[in-house]
Amino acid sequence: MNPELIDKLVVPNDTKIVFLILDGIGGLPLPGGDKTELETADTPNLDRLAKKSICGLLDPIGYGITPGSGPAHFALFGYDPVKNNVGRGILSAAGINFPMTEKDLFMRVNFATIDGSGLVIDRRAGRIDDETNKRLCHKLREGIKLKSHEVFFETEKEHRALIVLRGDNLLEEIEETDPQKVGAPPISPEPLKPEAAETAAIIAELTDKARDVLSDEEKANMILLRGYAKYRSYPGLSERFGLKPLAIANYPMYRGIARILGMTVNSLTETIEAEFTAMRDNYSQYDFFFLHIKPTDSRGEDGNFDAKVKVIEEVDSFLPVITELRPDVLVVTGDHSTPALLASHSWHPVPVLLSSDTCRPDNVERFGERECINGGLGRIPTVYLMGLALAHAKRLTKFGA
């Protein structure tokens, strides 16, 4: 089924839909254990909800495919994650609300540490803080002028920044310079097709100059580039589904995806509790809410099983803030799995719960991966979730006569 089939069926109404996205929620047991992070967590509110909901498992991209956050979120919002796959640069740019133009090539930057012989010894430069990042961007801005193109250096968060090249004939088909491991030198930004040679030369010049400018830094003495992306635009949630969406997310990238898909993006909040409060405070003004919880993924990436359990429990404790608002449809799921066991994203399907007055009962008694196997939603591609949410919100009319 073409995920865009639903677009033609959309009918407007006043119902409200909430997507509570716990990034990387799906997990695995630790060796010798039998329960995932979600199964281990004490989640009385989610469990109560699961009993009245329909549950299942989502495959973000496809069987065996480990998704990046970008395509995984596109799928959550009903956009084909393969067809709409883009370099992360553009998501970063949208994330910090960089004023994009059609002549832009976006790149994601890691500030990194190289040793005396040029080998990467820390891909995150000791996770420098935002203030240092800002200082370094300022230094690069001052120190680097390119012959033919404009260049912008913008802080994202911690060790991450954005570089934007602006000019004619820029192409994104360039080798990423991040070796993705320590002990190796940065990779040369070679063109991946002949027409990209000019862009590659500019990026090589940029990288060399950045190394010079940063040479006196103790930690962040190099930049690593990835996620090249040319400018591109998308039909938004309003255009496709007639929704008035609000995104509550604190990481630039998710704010970027939301912005690219035409969502209003809430001002930054500091805590998980503050995200829930922001949702309550804005509830009357929107009809679709994307509430993004990052720390489930971060603690999974850290390999910290117990800390991930605690984040899930914290989210559970705030769930009544949403349920008391009585949205017509409440979806709780993740963009992908991030098992602490693997300390990375994984290909395992993602537990999902959809709560509405029109859910047909299933036998799920508790929100967890194992229970979701036998949920009424079955195991389905994530991209169809939005259609199900719209249907339960009575926002889709009949197909055919």
Place this chain on the structure above:
Amino acid sequence: MNPELIDKLVVPNDTKIVFLILDGIGGLPLPGGDKTELETADTPNLDRLAKKSICGLLDPIGYGITPGSGPAHFALFGYDPVKNNVGRGILSAAGINFPMTEKDLFMRVNFATIDGSGLVIDRRAGRIDDETNKRLCHKLREGIKLKSHEVFFETEKEHRALIVLRGDNLLEEIEETDPQKVGAPPISPEPLKPEAAETAAIIAELTDKARDVLSDEEKANMILLRGYAKYRSYPGLSERFGLKPLAIANYPMYRGIARILGMTVNSLTETIEAEFTAMRDNYSQYDFFFLHIKPTDSRGEDGNFDAKVKVIEEVDSFLPVITELRPDVLVVTGDHSTPALLASHSWHPVPVLLSSDTCRPDNVERFGERECINGGLGRIPTVYLMGLALAHAKRLTKFGA
């Protein structure tokens, strides 16, 4: 999801993957019974493995579709079984390692028995032995010369042989001459499109001459043709997935599929035990193992429920030979179902078990069709199994940023 999406994500490593394929493993209860062949079999080793694995059901081609062995195996190895469907002739040719050229048209032959009025009375000529088959092929080779094309007669096994026509403008769109039932005459090899008229005439000439040459044979006095296939080549498992594969299979057709997909094919072995031993002996030299067990299917085709149960139990008894090698991923499944009740291949989904250190627990306690319904893999198309195996072997990188 396009099954070839995984190809771009492949990263090499040293992990090992074993596919233990019990041909036709899926079954049905006999009338009055409640258990399939697999559920009836005493399989302590498979059950122990199932508890620690993730289980599910595979659809080789699609709902309700009974697969031939060719497409069913293509699907197992991650090749779209519909797009890559080929006439069995080419699989037979590869199976006996026939030196193929681009000018070849391959045909599968059954030696058969016809009665005085030309009706087929035994489609397998009493399952003649290999020696008789060789004698007959020699006789045909000596007795038949065609005007315009080269022709090759090659023994496959028992009543099965291969005919290869070599020359220009050969097409495969010809009616098969095997009536697929007794009491009917062989079908005339009519062209299925006008351009195939010349090829059809050559095949008609060939069939007539073969009938003459074989007229003094008591049993094998006729040939029946099917599985016409023009030459075609495929990217192999090495090219697509970076694997170094070994096939251990004793039937020409499966050896053929393996060869077509670039696998090294082990020398013939006599028993199931010998196949397991061959795997152990070659374990260090390869990283993907296709271990094919034919008798589950053969006994299913015979309609012999008890004998199929015994084959499954025999395979179970040798399972420790594999598990003691501790492969990173062990898959146990079949290419399709062959219920003894039907004495033929069937459309029923195939139980599957995937064992690795990164399996999320499900509630399956025993390897059987009914338990697999509730397995964590769900019910998925067979073609996605290879991607899952590669993912669990950590041989696929992330999709998108």
